[in-house]
Amino acid sequence: MTELAGRMGQHPRPTHVIVHLSDLHLLSGGQLLFGAVDTEGQLQRALEQLETSGIRPDAIVVSGDITDRGEPDAYRRARRAVDATANRLGAPVVWVMGNHDKREVFHTELLDQPADREPVDGVIEVNGLRIISLDSSVPGFHHGELKPAQLEFLARTLRSPARFGTIIAMHHPPVPTPVAVLDILELADQHLFADTIKNTDVRAILAGHVHYTTAGNCAGIPVFVAGATSYTMDLSAPVDELHGIDGGQSFSLVHVHDDQVVHSAVPLGNFRQVSGIGADFLASMRNLNADGRRDAFSRMPTDDQGEDDVAPSEDAPSDDAPSEDAPSDDAPSEDGPSDESAPSE
Numbered sequence: 001m002t003e004l005a006g007r008m009g010q011h012p013r014p015t016h017v018i019v020h021l022s023d024l025h026l027l028s029g030g031q032l033l034f035g036a037v038d039t040e041g042q043l044q045r046a047l048e049q050l051e052t053s054g055i056r057p058d059a060i061v062v063s064g065d066i067t068d069r070g071e072p073d074a075y076r077r078a079r080r081a082v083d084a085t086a087n088r089l090g091a092p093v094v095w096v097m098g099n100h101d102k103r104e105v106f107h108t109e110l111l112d113q114p115a116d117r118e119p120v121d122g123v124i125e126v127n128g129l130r131i132i133s134l135d136s137s138v139p140g141f142h143h144g145e146l147k148p149a150q151l152e153f154l155a156r157t158l159r160s161p162a163r164f165g166t167i168i169a170m171h172h173p174p175v176p177t178p179v180a181v182l183d184i185l186e187l188a189d190q191h192l193f194a195d196t197i198k199n200t201d202v203r204a205i206l207a208g209h210v211h212y213t214t215a216g217n218c219a220g221i222p223v224f225v226a227g228a229t230s231y232t233m234d235l236s237a238p239v240d241e242l243h244g245i246d247g248g249q250s251f252s253l254v255h256v257h258d259d260q261v262v263h264s265a266v267p268l269g270n271f272r273q274v275s276g277i278g279a280d281f282l283a284s285m286r287n288l289n290a291d292g293r294r295d296a297f298s299r300m301p302t303d304d305q306g307e308d309d310v311a312p313s314e315d316a317p318s319d320d321a322p323s324e325d326a327p328s329d330d331a332p333s334e335d336g337p338s339d340e341s342a343p344s345e
């Protein structure tokens, strides 16, 4: 986490930072998804942006659909890329099963375990924060479900609270989707999951699957959905259509504070910087008290001052780095499972 974050306002620094990637949809041999989207390149871009930011996460959560078709080589590519960054940052990786993943291959290629068809659930604890991963996939289908045995495992695990509480990572988000046809592919029996996490130390649920950034709650607990690194479901498409677009990809940052969890999306792309401030200015803030900081950074310009005379107000300064909004394309508008035709997220 950056040195200054959370230290000049009323909130203390976060206790933990989690990087949340989702829906990588890699293909073997680095093939383009739908013949159009460089999903491996998009993943690499996300990891490069993360590394150059200087953020030092406590964990990296990848919330499912690691691959598009469950191919071993696609898993190896995903693992090679994510592990390289994770190793450099010293962060453990939590791999979560999605509907496009295949349990047997997931076990062998990502977890170094024997092939197994049982759900891939797990628990790790990072600096006192527990992360439980749940496999909401249903072999042969794209909707989600948690088996009774998984809910029992969850309830049993949650019986003893963790020092900083629990974050659950799962692919299918337990919140409504505004996209009509996508609700066919939602997590079934969400009330059973809600009953299981109610009155426990669960502080947030991280999910993916829908390919757009969204948030809601389940049993009063925040649910944060990361957008996909692969392609985005366009919520501005005609309401009775489903449009997957090669643009708007993102990953998210999860800041865990003592009293709340904050989820923030990071757009993928090498965009032109048009405003901002540099590290020197931020460093100078350290030498000021609260009033001084407000004078230097919050105070609006007076009538006889030009905008240029005052500190920038939080949008960043200048620069003319190349923009690079991913071009839209006419690739299939759905995340077809293997056949590229059915909408599946």
Ligand SMILES: [Fe+2]
Pocket (backbone or CB within 6 Å): 065, 098, 099, 100, 171, 208, 209, 210, 344, 345
């Ligand atoms: Fe999915």
Ligand SMILES: [Fe+2]
Pocket (backbone or CB within 6 Å): 023, 025, 064, 065, 098, 100, 209, 210, 211, 228, 335, 344, 345
């Ligand atoms: Fe997906």
